Amino acid sequence: MIAPVLSVQRLSVRIGAARILDDVSLAVPAGGTLGVVGESGCGKSTLLRAILGILPRGAEVPGGAVLFGGRDILADGGASARGRIGFVPQDPYLSLNPVFRAGDQILEIMRRHAPGTRRDHRARLVELFRAVQLPEPEAALAKYPHQFSGGQRQRLLIAAALCCDPALLVADEPTTALDVTTQREILALLQGLAAARGLALLFVTHDFGVLASLCESVTVLYAGRVAESGPTRDVLDDPRHPYTRMLLACHPDRATALAGIPGTVPAATAQPDGCRFHPRCPLARGDCALDVPQPVLHRGRVIACPYHAEALPEVALA
């Protein structure tokens, strides 16, 4: 096993009474790719913010660690990892400040976190613009964000994520705000750049197609806990946790009839006791409401359900 570049260990995050993340562990091996999937409200953004060292005001961390390059990001507010973790945000339209030149905004990141003079930085940035296939890379330096299209802005942000030569790229659904044809280009670009530079990739998504084509392994979050994790192929071909199975059955490509999961993700302030999925789970029984399911190791993956070997009743998958 290759040593992980990023390792989240039994991380819990609370904001007031809300238990956003509970005992979440995951690891991204150097040069590897990990996808994190889950419905809205499962804690994906808080997980990202913990990794980036920008947890919101008032967030408490009762336990756990986020180790990057051997140091705990939570301990120093992310200072040691700045520049070493590149971040590609979800919405390229809202993530750049409209009143500053896009190039200057990236140069400011380099000024703080990359070695070299401003002249070096400009040269390197033009090179990066070329690498992300931005048209007219030299002229792009002087343009404001609104002078670029959505896809071009996402390319700018990818260049920004790469500007300090990071070891890890963290991408938060980087294509949801873009149209379908641009989505494919951006994904191919990310994949190509990560492979060419030997970057590890942590990819938050709820698109299984993206997951299958981009990520070697996957972690499925439900209501702030890990439901199932393992190699992507295995998990997609043979999901074991009842939540993963029903989630995949919801996907239009796979479902014979359009299925759904009854109920909704519980609010972070009102998490049920025991297994958090049990109120919606067809396999649930008495002890599911009492005991937090311990992760079980099963054929190279981790499943937080003791009944994962049982078949789901037909109605649940119909």
Added chain:
Amino acid sequence: MALYILRRVLLALPALLGLILLTFVLSRVIPGDPAAALAGDAATPAQIAAIRAQYGLDRPILEQAVVHLRQVVTGDFGTSAFSGRPVAEEIWQRLPATLELTFAALLLATLLGIPLGLVAALDHNGPVDHVVRLLSVGGLAIAGFWLAIMLQLVFAMDLDILPLRGRIDVPLGLPPRVTGLLLVDSLLAGRPDMFWSACRHVVLPAVTLALPALATIARFTRSGVLETLQKDFVLYARAAGYGRVRLAAIYVLRNAVTVTVTQIGLLFGALISGAVAVEAVFDWPGLGTYAVQAILSADYKALLAVTLVVGAVYAVVNVAVDVAQAIIDPRVAEDGR
């Protein structure tokens, strides 16, 4: 950008034309007979009629309006009924004093108001925020003339560290007029003693005038910063590793002040009308004291001229604000607003 500036200037012209016509209409609905006022108390009806003919007041109203427009455009505001001197000349003497005072106040209000609003927003609902709120509510609530007298009592009378009234120590005389602004002319003349004296004289009236403007600017900056802090790009910049100070003082503030800048343009009108009271208390020889004197002596030519000049200055300031707006946010000029 050049096109944008040209468009703003051209758009200001109809506003000025409207102002000229409005002042003309106003002058015709003011009660009292200007010819009688000009002629004096002892005039006979024949003398009044002669003056009416002399000033063209017996001509058809439309003809008078055209004449008025032509005169104003050529800088001819007529003769003051009070002093008998050309109004344009008197205004030319006094305008710089008012500009010096209002710009000093505006500068003070901006340079203090924006940082105050920023620190208040960064300490949202914390102690700093509360202190700034107290200051700004106070600044808006205190009457200018009262504050002026209190400042005189404390700083000029009791402590005796600042002058009581006027623009400069009389024995020093005046620097040769270039701009009419003593702070500028004294430096151009190479007279630091005059500059220092002018500085000391402008402090109390400028502070009086600046306080309500400062309060408004602080409040608008605070809400602008709070709104900007919620934006995705701020979160992104933090994730990307911007420094705290740079993030707040430059990255956030530049977005936040767009609203404040518009407000500064509007505030300028309030500053000029506030200057009337402040000039009176501090014996400041500007347009405010001139307007008061014109009102008291029913000198309607002088009054109209003051109204017009103030309106023109206001228009110029707001064109400048529009240009500043476009420099701060490049999208403004491109939207072609």
